[in-house]
Amino acid sequence: MSAAMQQATVPAGRARPGKTWSAQLSRRTAVLMVAPLVLAVLLLVVYPIFKLLYDSLTQGDGPGNYVEAVSSKAIRRAFVLTLLNSAAVTVLSLGLGAVLAWTLRLARRRLVTALVWAVVLLPFWMGVVVKNYAFALLLARDGLVNTALRALGIVDEPVQLLYTPWAVIAGMTYTMIPYAVLALYPSMSAVDLELLNASQGLGASRSRAFRSVLLPLVLPGVIAATAIVFAISIGFYVTPVLLGGAQTPFIATVVGDDIFTFFNYPRAAAASVLLLAIALAAIGTAAKAVGFKSLRGGLG
Amino acid sequence: MTTRSGKVGDRLFSLAGRVGAVVAFTFMAAPALFIVVLSFSNDKFIGFPPKTWGLDRYTSVFTSGTWLDPISLSLQVAALAALLALVLVVPAVLGMKRGMLPGAGLIEATAIAPMLFPIAAYAVAMYAVFAEAGLIGTFHGIVLSHAIHAVPLVVIVLSTALDRVRPELELAAMTMGASRARAWVGITLRLLTPAVLGGATLAFVSSFDEAVFITFLGGPGLVTLPKMIFDSVQYGVDPSITAIATILMVVTAGLMLGATQLRKDVR
Numbered sequence: 001m002s003a004a005m006q007q008a009t010v011p012a013g014r015a016r017p018g019k020t021w022s023a024q025l026s027r028r029t030a031v032l033m034v035a036p037l038v039l040a041v042l043l044l045v046v047y048p049i050f051k052l053l054y055d056s057l058t059q060g061d062g063p064g065n066y067v068e069a070v071s072s073k074a075i076r077r078a079f080v081l082t083l084l085n086s087a088a089v090t091v092l093s094l095g096l097g098a099v100l101a102w103t104l105r106l107a108r109r110r111l112v113t114a115l116v117w118a119v120v121l122l123p124f125w126m127g128v129v130v131k132n133y134a135f136a137l138l139l140a141r142d143g144l145v146n147t148a149l150r151a152l153g154i155v156d157e158p159v160q161l162l163y164t165p166w167a168v169i170a171g172m173t174y175t176m177i178p179y180a181v182l183a184l185y186p187s188m189s190a191v192d193l194e195l196l197n198a199s200q201g202l203g204a205s206r207s208r209a210f211r212s213v214l215l216p217l218v219l220p221g222v223i224a225a226t227a228i229v230f231a232i233s234i235g236f237y238v239t240p241v242l243l244g245g246a247q248t249p250f251i252a253t254v255v256g257d258d259i260f261t262f263f264n265y266p267r268a269a270a271a272s273v274l275l276l277a278i279a280l281a282a283i284g285t286a287a288k289a290v291g292f293k294s295l296r297g298g299l300g
Numbered sequence: 301m302t303t304r305s306g307k308v309g310d311r312l313f314s315l316a317g318r319v320g321a322v323v324a325f326t327f328m329a330a331p332a333l334f335i336v337v338l339s340f341s342n343d344k345f346i347g348f349p350p351k352t353w354g355l356d357r358y359t360s361v362f363t364s365g366t367w368l369d370p371i372s373l374s375l376q377v378a379a380l381a382a383l384l385a386l387v388l389v390v391p392a393v394l395g396m397k398r399g400m401l402p403g404a405g406l407i408e409a410t411a412i413a414p415m416l417f418p419i420a421a422y423a424v425a426m427y428a429v430f431a432e433a434g435l436i437g438t439f440h441g442i443v444l445s446h447a448i449h450a451v452p453l454v455v456i457v458l459s460t461a462l463d464r465v466r467p468e469l470e471l472a473a474m475t476m477g478a479s480r481a482r483a484w485v486g487i488t489l490r491l492l493t494p495a496v497l498g499g500a501t502l503a504f505v506s507s508f509d510e511a512v513f514i515t516f517l518g519g520p521g522l523v524t525l526p527k528m529i530f531d532s533v534q535y536g537v538d539p540s541i542t543a544i545a546t547i548l549m550v551v552t553a554g555l556m557l558g559a560t561q562l563r564k565d566v567r
Contacts, residue, residue, distance in 0.1 A: 025480075030399025034407060037392035037451070041411050044448040048425035055428055096324040103321045119328035125553040126332055127509040129529040130545040134331035136533060137338070137346060144334065144348045177328065206313040228416065235418020237512045242533055252420030256516070259427060269428070272421035279418050292409070299415060299456060 049276070056273045060266025069270040078254040079274070085165055085250070086233035089172045093229050094222065096173070097180025098188075104181075105188045120181045123174055132242040135171045136162060139243070163245035171239040176229045183228050183298030187221030220290040224298035227286030231279040251275055332549060339542035346539050357543035367544060370528040374508050377439070377524060381446035382503035388447070389454040390496060394484070397462050398470075408455060415452040423516040430517050437519025445513045450503035457502060461495030462488075494562035501559035505552055 025033075056065050069075050100120055107113045123131055138144050139161040146158040161167055191214065199209040215222075240250035251271060258268035287295050334348070339357050341350030361367050389411075396404040414422060426445055427436070435441030465488055473483035489496075511526035518527060525544075532538045 025395065025399040027399065027401070030395040030401050033391040033395030033399070034401060034404075037388045037411060038407060040388050040448060040451070041407070044426070044429070044444065045410060045414055048422070048429045051428055051432075052421070052425040096320070096327065099317065099320040099324045100328075102317075116325065119325055121553075121556070122328055122332045122549075125549050125556060126335075126545070127526065127548055127552065128511045129509075129526045129533070130335065130541075130548060131331065133529065133533050133541060133545065134335045137537075138331060138334060142347070147348070174327070174331065177324075206310040210313070231416050231418065235420045235422070237420045237423070237515070238530065242530070250420075252418075255420055255424055259424065259516070265428065268424055272424040275418045275421040279416065279421075283416055296412070299412070299452075 052269050052276075053273055056266065056269035059269070060264070065266045065270035066274070069267050069274065072267070074249065075251070075254055075267075075271055078249045078251045079271075081165065081248065082234055082251040082275075083278070085169055085172070086230055086236075088169050089176055089233045090226055090230045092169070092173045093176040093180040094184070094225055097177045097225070098184055098222075100177070101181045101184040101188050104185060105191065106193075120178055123178050128175070128238050129242075131174055132171050132239050135167065135174065135243055139167050139170070162243065163247050165244065165248050167243040168240050168248055168250070171243045172233055172236055175236075175239065176233060179232065180225050180229055183225035184218065184221045186297055187218045187294075191217050220294045221298065223286050223290045224294045227282045227295065228298055231282050234275060234279060335542050335545050336549070338539075339546040341539075341542075343539075346537065346542070357540045358547075360540045361543050361547075364540065366538075367525075367528065367540070370523050370525040373522065374525040377442055377446055378504045378507040380443045381450055381507040382500045384443065384447035385450040385454045385503045386496065386500055389451060389458055389499070390492075393455065393458045393462055394488070397459065398467065408459060411455050412452040414449065419512045423512050426513065427516045436517055437521050439522065442514060442518055442522055442524075445517055446507035446510055447503075449510060449513060450506045453502045453506060454499040457499040458492070458495055461492055465491045498559040498562040501555050501562075505555055509552075 057063055059065070061068060100116060104113060104116050104120075107116065126134070140146070141158045141160070141162070143161075145161060146155075149155045149159065195213055195217075196209050199213045200206065204212065235252060236250060237252040237256065240248060240253050241256075244250060244253070255268045255271050255275075258264045258271070283295070338346060338348065338350065340353055340355070341347075342352040342354035342356045343350050392407075392411075395401065396407060401407075430436045430441055430445070433441075435444070469487050469491075470480075470483040473487050474480060478486065509526060510524070511530055514522065514524050514527045515530070518524070523531075525548075529541055529544065532541065
């Protein structure tokens with residue numbers, strides 16, 4: 001006979017006399033269980049961010065680090081490039097991601113659903129470096145895209161695609177589409193298709209049904225996805241280095257060079273704080289608009 | 301008249317949607333297929349379509365020696381990072397969900413936050429802390445950084461899963477005489493096992509794939525597989541990367557599908 005059976009025969013009242021039954025932990029046990037994670041998060045998430053902020057204001061030229069970072073032509077250019085490219089990536093990822101998420105919503109056949117989910121998750125499966133490697137091969141001077149463009153007679157000479165902002169945008173969009181789909185899908189799958197049928201039955205055109213019925217319903221998902229995709233995009237390091245090269249310096253590339261080539265950590269810290277502030281502003285705005293819950297739901 | 305132009309508009313609208321879906325599908329599928337096709341080529345240089353077919357790229361991965369050390373380092377780091385992330389997160393999530401701690405929401409939010417940090421800025425912050433603590437270029441440092449990088453994923457998976465395990469089940473076991481520890485091990489943890497394994501898999505994959513922290517924190521000595529691929533893509537292309545990439549894709553897909561399946565079992 002197992003110990004569990006024997007224990008189960010002991011009357012409850014004798015096992016724990018005088019106790020009220022509750023699934024709740026005593027506060028002391030709960031604190032002990034949470035403590036290791038809290039310690040790790042304090043040391044490796046909170047402390048690094050505060051140290052970054054503190055260092056950027058006290059090391060080197062103090063607050064002048066920010067002046068230096070903003071007045072440096074290279075960094076200013078990198079910031080503009082980073083923000084513009086990330087905005088383009090956000091628009092493209094949301095556009096293509098929305099089409100894919102809606103396809104998933106409408107698909108009836110299991111094969112279609114499985115195939116679309118598979119291509120949506122492919123970038124996760126490929127891994128960060130491999131994706132960029134694939135794009136580097138596709139966009140090279142003698143790569144498949146150039147070969148196709150020449151075969152179709154669109155261009156006569158191979159065009160420079162790699163090491164341009166376009167290559168970076170393509171590679172980053174590929175990476176961010178899964179995030180966009182995962183953030184959009186919950187709100188799309190909650191849409192009642194009858195509402196769309198009803199609006200069209202009442203005489204609305206498809207585009208009118210899209211604008212006036214579908215869009216308002218999925219708007220929280222769209223806002224959450226926009227913030228998530230943009231905040232992650234502005235920190236990209238691997239893609240700008242591999243596909244953008246020296247001609248397309250992202251803020252991440254510049255910051256890396258500041259640390260490892262110019263040994264100018266204070267300026268790198270200032271630029272990093274600015275980058276974090278922009279991401280927080282994007283996330284904060286979205287959280288205010290749709291609530292923390294939608295944002296958290298958008299992460300999976 | 302209005303209905304006819306309306307119908308034309310409708311057709312155009314759904315046509316645009318279909319074209320968009322095909323474009324998006326192709327855009328997502330093409331790079332992966334391209335790499336897989338190239339990996340089965342025996343040509344000396346990479347070219348599409350391949351002129352000769354074969355498994356040379358695969359054999360050279362395992363015979364050339366360049367790739368085995370990075371692969372073994374990546375496996376070790378990923379296994380330890382996943383384990384550490386679990387040790388930190390599993391008790392914490394139980395404590396937060398069953399303990400009614402004030403501030404539990406704040407703790408969870410702070411633990412998830414790094415997922416939304418621009419990774420480059422976070423890497424600079426970690427670089428400063430690691431330099432201060434003498435952890436740059438150390439094995440333990442990399443494990444630590446990968447573990448904290450994986451924590452958000454594990455927190456999300458486990459806290460979603462635990463929300464579905466009803467505390468009444470533990471209560472029922474306890475009223476029948478089981479101690480709290482026994483109720484947890486026998487009921488809650490058993491029900492959570494799929495989520496724990498799923499979270500561990502995601503943590504493992506995220507560490508195995510990590511390329512930014514290792515660049516900032518790894519120093520010159522520690523070369524994980526992503527770092528090795530990163531460097532060789534930057535400084536000249538070794539065609540056997542296509543074979544490694546294909547193997548990685550298949551293994552990662554298998555692991556992640558397994559993890560998703562495990563997560564579904566809890567529901």
